[in-house]
Amino acid sequence: MRDFAYHKPATIEAAAGLLATIEDARVLAGGMTLLPTMKQRLAAPEALVDLAALPLSGIAEADGVVTIGATARHADVAASPILARVLPGVAALAGGIGDPQVRHRGTIGGSVANNDPAADYPAALLALGAEVVTDRRAIVADDFFVGLFETALAPGEIVTAIRFPAVRRAAYAKFRSPASRYALAGVFVAALPAGVRVAVTGAGPSVFRLPAMEAALDKSFTPEAARAVAIDPAGLNSDIHADAAYRAHLVGVMAGRAVAAAIAFS
Amino acid sequence: MDISFTLNGRETAVDVPPATLLVELLRERLGLTGTHVGCDTSQCGACVVHVDGRSVKSCTMLAVSADGCAVTTVEGLSPDGRTLHPMQQAFRDCHGLQCGFCTPGMMMSATDFAASHPAPTEAEVRHWLEGNICRCTGYQNIVKSVIAGAAAMHQGTEA
Ligand SMILES: Cc1cc2nc3c(=O)[nH]c(=O)nc-3n(C[C@H](O)[C@H](O)[C@H](O)COP(=O)(O)OP(=O)(O)OC[C@H]3O[C@@H](n4cnc5c(N)ncnc54)[C@H](O)[C@@H]3O)c2cc1C
Ligand code: FES
Ligand code: FES
Numbered sequence: 001m002r003d004f005a006y007h008k009p010a011t012i013e014a015a016a017g018l019l020a021t022i023e024d025a026r027v028l029a030g031g032m033t034l035l036p037t038m039k040q041r042l043a044a045p046e047a048l049v050d051l052a053a054l055p056l057s058g059i060a061e062a063d064g065v066v067t068i069g070a071t072a073r074h075a076d077v078a079a080s081p082i083l084a085r086v087l088p089g090v091a092a093l094a095g096g097i098g099d100p101q102v103r104h105r106g107t108i109g110g111s112v113a114n115n116d117p118a119a120d121y122p123a124a125l126l127a128l129g130a131e132v133v134t135d136r137r138a139i140v141a142d143d144f145f146v147g148l149f150e151t152a153l154a155p156g157e158i159v160t161a162i163r164f165p166a167v168r169r170a171a172y173a174k175f176r177s178p179a180s181r182y183a184l185a186g187v188f189v190a191a192l193p194a195g196v197r198v199a200v201t202g203a204g205p206s207v208f209r210l211p212a213m214e215a216a217l218d219k220s221f222t223p224e225a226a227r228a229v230a231i232d233p234a235g236l237n238s239d240i241h242a243d244a245a246y247r248a249h250l251v252g253v254m255a256g257r258a259v260a261a262a263i264a265f266s
Numbered sequence: 267m268d269i270s271f272t273l274n275g276r277e278t279a280v281d282v283p284p285a286t287l288l289v290e291l292l293r294e295r296l297g298l299t300g301t302h303v304g305c306d307t308s309q310c311g312a313c314v315v316h317v318d319g320r321s322v323k324s325c326t327m328l329a330v331s332a333d334g335c336a337v338t339t340v341e342g343l344s345p346d347g348r349t350l351h352p353m354q355q356a357f358r359d360c361h362g363l364q365c366g367f368c369t370p371g372m373m374m375s376a377t378d379f380a381a382s383h384p385a386p387t388e389a390e391v392r393h394w395l396e397g398n399i400c401r402c403t404g405y406q407n408i409v410k411s412v413i414a415g416a417a418a419m420h421q422g423t424e425a
Contacts, residue, residue, distance in 0.1 A: 006267060006284035006330050028328075035287075035326050036308050048284070052331065075320075099397025100375065101311065104320045105327065180309075181396070 001038050005047040012056075012160060015049050016135050019156035022047045027158060029071055029110035032102050056109070056160055061086050066164045067133075070109025075100070077108060086166035088265045089188070090128075093120050093172040098181050109159040112144075115151050115206065117237070118182035120174060122207040126199035127188035128170060131163040138163070148205045167192060169221075171261035173254040174202065177241055184242050185250035189258040191221060191266075198255060203236045203247045213255055221263070223256035269333035273298075274342025282329045289313045289324035291332075292339060300340040300370050304399070311398035314371040315339045321378035323397070340370035343377065352418035353377050353411075362411030364402035372398050372408055373415075380416035384423075388413070 005022070009015040019025050025047040028034060037043045056069040059080045066087050068077060077083060078095035097103055097111075097120055111121040112132060125132070125141040132139045135158045144152050153159070167190055174186030183202030190197050196217040198210045213229045231251045233244035242250070270279040273296070282291055292298045292315070304312030306325050313325040316338040343351040350358065353373050363369045372395070379386070379394045386394075391412045392405070400408060 001285040001287075003283055003285040006328070008330075031328065031331070032308065032326055035328070039306065048328075050331065099311070100379070100394055101314055101321050101323045101397045102308070104322050 001035075002041070002044040004045055006050065007047060008050040008053050010053050012054055012135050012158060015051065015054065015158060016156065018047070018049045019158070022049075025049055025156075027051060027113070029113075030073065030106040032098070032106040033110060033114050033116070051107075051109070051158070057107075059083065061166060064166045066090075066166050068108055068162050068164070070112075070159045070161055071107045072109075074098070074103035074106045074108070074111075078103065086168065087164055087170070088168060089171040089190070089262065090124050090164060092261070093124050093188070096120065096172075096174065096176075102181075108162055112162060113151060113153060113159050115145055115149055116182070117148055117204065117206055118177075118180075118184075118186075118202040120172065120183060120186055120201065123183075123186050123188035123199040123201040124164075124172060125162060126207050126209060127190040127197045128164050128167060129190075129192065129197060130165075132159055133161040133163060134159055142209075145207050150206070165192065169262045169266035171258045171265055173257035173261060175250050175254055185247050185254055187251060187254040187258045189217065189226070189255060189262055191217075191262060196221065200251055203251055205235075205237070210251075210255075217259065221259060223260045226255035226259045227252050229255070267330050269330055271332045271334060272336040274338055280329075284328065284330050286329040287325055288315070288317075288327045288329045288332055288337075291329040292324060292337075298339050298341050302367055302370055304367065304371075309397075309399065310368070310371070311375060311395075312368055312371040314374040314398065316374060316378060319378070319381075321375045338374075340374055343373065351377070352421075353380065353415035356415030356418055357408075357411040360407050360411040360414055362403070362408045368398060368400040368402075372400065372412075376412045376415060377419070380412065380419050384416055384420035386413060386416055 026045040028048040028050045056071040058069045074094045074097045083091035170190035172188040174183040185203045186201040198213045201207045231248040233248035236244040238244045302312035304310035308326040315324045
């Protein structure tokens with residue numbers, strides 16, 4: 001790793017100030033993605049601004065809105081009694097990320113800001129119509145995930161929290177790569193008051209919604225209805241792990257499992 | 267950068283460049299070579315230590331992030347440096363190792379798990395050890411060791 005200056009600001013204002021004034025400064029959260037990237041010299045920032053001292057790790061629910069602080073670790077999301085009560089699908093998703101040691105360090109804000117095409121959280125945010133709150137604004141998930149590792153965040157913008165609607169009838173299922181534990185295909189299904197939303201991760205260049213599956217589940221919220229929707233492999237990823245046709249098939253199977261899990265939660 | 271932390275129960279103060287990984291500090295500066303580096307890509311778990319009681323991969327954490335924390339390495343498992351910790355004893359009794367390279371990480375991961383799981387099932391142990399890779403044993407005896415070690419850790423504490 002190339003050397004860098006390390007800062008651990010105590011306030012969001014101080015963190016934003018450092019990011020604005022130091023050229024090529026990067027935010028450090030759990031480091032589970034950033035540090036391996038720096039070790040491979042795919043990134044060599046001048047400075048790291050560690051969020052660890054900021055009061056951003058809380059999980060709270062009020063008036064049907066669940067707020068998860070950006071530095072909440074995957075293990076804490078997985079074990080949260082609040083989420084078990086009002087948003088169990090997101091807790092279960094967090095409990096399936098990586099392995100225990102990854103979950104002890106990795107944060108929701110880091111995962112969302114990174115927007116890995118196979119990451120789990122982006123599917124939850126998009127299906128639930130969550131909002132990404134930053135030090136400047138709130139961005140709805142539909143506008144946030146722009147493309148491969150690309151988000152709507154401006155340079156130096158800090159994710160401070162994610163706001164979800166409290167929905168019990170919502171769940172995630174993924175087919176994991178046995179080596180990396182990332183999703184070969186992962187599907188989050190959410191039955192919102194305005195209608196069902198379905199988001200897919202791991203299968204395409206970035207997380208995306210499936211309008212045809214949403215319409216089918218609006219009519220019949222059953223695993224059979226999910227599996228009956230034909231998924232077009234065009235545009236899906238093909239790699240050594242799985243080709244596009246196989247991923248398209250997996251999307252249907254995972255959607256069916258997610259619906260079954262959502263029904264079991266509600 | 268000056269940092270201070272508790273290492274295996276002892277107050278430790280060092281000056282480290284920010285780009286130092288926790289595992290580099292432990293092995294190369296402080297001579298605690300029980301913590302291993304298997305992959306250096308955050309996959310294998312040979313480098314697992316406890317930071318404030320939680321198992322983490324010390325190859326994927328900056329030393330400066332441990333400032334103010336309590337760090338326990340495999341050298342700190344045994345209370346007096348002579349008597350084996352119940353988990354170490356269980357690995358010995360159940361033949362939970364062959365070459366031993368993965369063992370420190372396995373035991374640090376296992377003791378974190380066992381602290382809250384006095385009587386784990388085989389499936390729970392296997393699920394927990396997903397971040398710890400062993401090239402030798404086929405895991406069978408590691409799982410046996412963790413179950414035995416968990417029981418031994420909680421012996422006498424049962425209501
Ligand atoms: C072995 C292994 C297995 C994994 N398996 C999975 C898996 O199955 N599923 C999955 O989804 N992920 C997986 N991950 C990734 C893991 O979830 C990471 O924790 C996550 O991608 C990044 O979170 P972090 O807190 O570690 O962020 P960091 O690594 O600290 O940062 C990641 C990026 O986001 C930026 N950033 C971080 N926080 C913020 C913020 N608040 N505001 C703005 N920018 C920010 C950083 O600058 C950096 O560019 C795995 C990782 C490893 C090492
Ligand atoms: S050396 Fe840290 S996970 Fe392999
Ligand atoms: S005993 Fe050799 S790697 Fe596990």
